Amino acid sequence: MKNFKINSKFKSPQKGLLITALLVAQFGFAQSKTDANYKGVIGKTLAESKEYWPEPVKAPAGAPNIVWILLDDVGFGASSAFGGLIQTPTFEALANNGLRYTNFHTTAICAPTRAALLTGRNSGRVHVSGFSHTVLSAGFPGWDGKIPADKGTIAEILRENGYNTFAVGKYGVTPDEDATDAGPFDRWPTGKGFDHFFGFLGSQTDQYNPDLVEDQAHVKPDGRHLTDQITDKAIGYIQKQQKAAPGKPFFLYYAPGAVHAPHQVEASWSDAYKGKFDEGWDVYREKVLANQKKLGVIPANAVLPERNALITEWKKLTPDQKKVYARFMEVYAGYLTYTDHEIGRVVNYLKESNQLDNTLIFVAIGDNGASKEGSQVGTISQNLFSKGVSDEQNLQSNLEKIGEIGTAKGLNTNYPLGWAQATNAPFKNWKQDAHSEGGTRNPLIVFYPKGIKEKGGIRNQYSHVTDILPNTLEIAGIKAPEKIKEIKQDIIQGSSLYASLNDAKAESLHKVQYYYIFGNRAIYKDGWKAAAAHLPDSFAVKKTIAKKEVPAASSFDNDVWELYNLNEDFNERNNLAKKYPEKLEELKKLFDEQAKENNLYPLIDWQDVYARRIHNTGVDKGKNLQDLIQQASKPGEAVNK
Template sequence: MKFALATALAIATAIPAMAQDAARPNILLVLLDDAGFMDFGAYGGDASTPNIDALADRGAIFSRFYTSPQCGPSRAMLMTGRDNHEVGLGSIPETLSPEMRQYPGYSMRWEDGLPTIASRLKEEGYQTFISGKWGIGDIGQNLPHRFGFNRSFVIDATGGSNYDHTPYLPLSDTTNWYEDGKPITLPEGFYSSEGIVDRMINYLDEADPQKPFFSFLSFQAIHFPIQVAPEYRDRYDGRFDEGWDEMRKQRLERAVDLGLVPDGTELAPLPASSRDWENLSPADQSYWARSMQVNAGMLEAADHHLGRLLAHLEAQGKLDNTFVIVTSDNGPESIGIGNAPGAEGVAQRWWMRQTGWNRDFETLGERNTMTFIGEEWASVSAAPFALFKFTATEGGLRVPLVISGPNLPDSDVIDGRAHVTDLVPTMLDFAGLDPVTPDIRGRSLLPMLSGARAAVYGDDEAVGFEVSGNAALYRGNWKISRIPTPLGDGKWHMYDLATDPGETTDLASARPELFQDMLNEYLSYADEVGVVPVSADYNPFKQVGKNVVRKKAREHWPGLLVAGLVTLTFLFVSFRWFRRRLRP
């Protein structure tokens, strides 16, 4: 009798456990590249993003979600839930000076066994897939198949052509794609947003339908070179003809109307290097308006292909049991290749010609075109905030975040502070796992999503960031930040983001005790994670140029040596000849 009762109890408890296991939710993480805070339609952007907007309608959007200002560090934190320095990604390889690599926080390498969200979920029975941009550390050294992904199809670079292997920077001779850790050649007719969704659909079709999945879909869109089919570009004819000065004001108005920022928010001035739209020639206005058309078109195309994946999941009856997270790795990109002044611009354009790139107006955005939006449109994309990618401003750090999923209530804008390191524990929480792990810095956002709590960080709890000398610390509504030259002054400032998200009024001198307390907390954070201060004259953009020169010198030193010897011999012979001619 006792045995029968024990058996009955065991069965009774096992059935709910089995049912719970069978119903474990799927998780789809979607990452856009360089999408600004207001670029999605749900955030008031100009691009048509109906699929992202539908997710927002049945889920939640966040108004205070922070990443790092560079892609590799953000992606490292997104995968691990740890600070970027703790996992060797204190910067990206392109902006890293050689002497920094001796420090653990800047190694650009991951050791085998480093826990990621993929490895943690895989251990619990999840099938794990990635398709798209990886871009974590040195090329080919930290590929996702080593860190928990069952299947992987990735571009391992900060960027590249969306159609083939053409590199977008002189630092590389090709753009490397890998499948399951092995180099591959892209097929004819490839386009990044379409191709990565196709591959993800294939992976899901081959998966065990009885097991849950974690899928990481990582778009190249809208990192430069911005490229898309003409029909997407041409849908935005005339949309950006008013220019960046006017459209930045419009975005501020929409941000206030949508409740993304408080009424009374002021726009920070554009950088001194920015151009006045009204001072451009009609030809230049048309060119730059067309560049932004390409940007909007590429984002719309990415949304379209995301919609194909969502429709596929719905047709299989899986979408209702799938949490979907959509976000960006950092703020919008302000730079490009081919428009620099002086000798630098001459060198860039020579390299572009050698590599097959052009910036022709008629074909702008199509294959082989080097399209980018520049700092002025980047300031629109990041509006109503200051500056953009590479800087520790709100424009560089604050990005959109959309989350939807089973049993989540429809929410208005969630304005509690959240950070990129919070997404790993949030996904663990979605999977029914313990989100509190000693090596993870972040916190689950599920209490905010469910409506149980308005915030997961108290007013006295701080989170710091640092990349390439750009530093910030958030505590409650307060922020201190330091932006190096040329876009900042290299000094610390303090802002009250509750009333001044545009970062227009420095309150460091008005609240000296609070400022010093927060600065001390940042210094403790920097010491804890291994931040190495950069020199006063460090400039990440110039460092890219230095690294290009160093790389080319290493590759071509025999030829340069011969050329130097020939030049010295010619000068020596010429000097002797002139001396003989000058003798009486």
């Protein structure tokens, strides 16, 4: 052994490994480095070793089951649970045995709301300032539609803390290019923490022939209404999980396509509302305002905003217009009541299986305000953006096809603008209008028998969709993780509502919030709000496309900012911009700071997204907007907005 030496010329990795192996063989036992978390002892023999088995991950003792319910395109004044004229008995029961939050906010459109909800972070910070759809995204950090791995979802957090996790219905934040059966699947629901998923990846789908996905593959629909199918799946997931692991908590994300267009529902549901809306949208608003005051969900001295200039007074409409418009609303109402019924099936199952008392339920009645996308006359199967088709022609088509409203043939069914304003009472404006409470304020119900003492209470604290995640974690006794799958996590931006559950006077912890959807923007701070509408809006896009050229960049400099004190003027009737110019400038500066912090820049609007995407990809410039939208409706691809 004295003469043994290693030739220093042996420098190749392969030779080095061979020599190491020879040395180990000659001189004794060697062990590769073990996991730093391993607490056992590894010796040469079993007798010299000590086994170690890590404890299986378990949720905190007594942790509740968690159910998040998110509806689509429902205005503040639609559901009877918040004074609307559309019957939603399940929501009423949950609210009467839980809490009504009257000052809860979304982002004003679906994908950004869902991204913010699932991550507890602002939509721009998680790269979804617009959509995850190719024609509605852009190549910038706040706009590419791809939620990064360091912005973990509620499902990822809960699964790592002993929960089973299920999602059914609309997902909406999987990039189009990833949405085929070839994947990649890391941005599908199952790649974002859900054990199982059943629903659709896009933002809109035919309810009788949906672009349907189960886990990591597209599947064939069975012909039933999609909401019926997702409810069966949700209950089935819970049943199987509880049979295999009784008492193990679960998280269910229940997000139906309802009541986004197309409005489709069995006639028995819509026919129950025959004649109920013949008095029209003006009377609807007045009745809802009175109901909301009785419930206490709005101030007792509240006054409705003026009717929008785009909407004709109901009594001035023709008999044909009234006939068609009333039927559109009957279908929408039936669709919402049916959706409430299906959610009731899940709640009743939990009650019958003795799980409801320890279940925390959040119900966000809408991911934005009522939809303005049905035009002034409503749509059935016709193309809303078809070239050369006037409102009068659309109305005549709707009259001829009135029997198709709400059926499987009504592939684009959406109600007229007047009903959007009505179901948004007591606010002005609607979906996409991030500058307005009408676009961003939605009802929120919190139900938790084990943790809420006051039943049927009203809560007026300002809150935002990002707050639901930290509130959920606090109730469950779970800390936001520093890492998920060894990836360091970004901060959670939402603020928990926990203190308000049993204290109606608790301070709102959410002090500052920016809003932005395609040019419309606002900034909130401590009850004050500065807001700017941006025109042209989405209805001007078809004119841009018709030019067959790349337009000049959108100008935001001419947008007029307004100022409101929401503490005294909750539905934005009194613009204080001229009275308090210093406050306005302060808030505009804050908007700029928030925009930089949350990846919002560059500001992009509909015209920018569509026209530049068409130019850059070589898509036929002669196609109209709806044609572009429908490109995403093919099997294996996400559906557009």
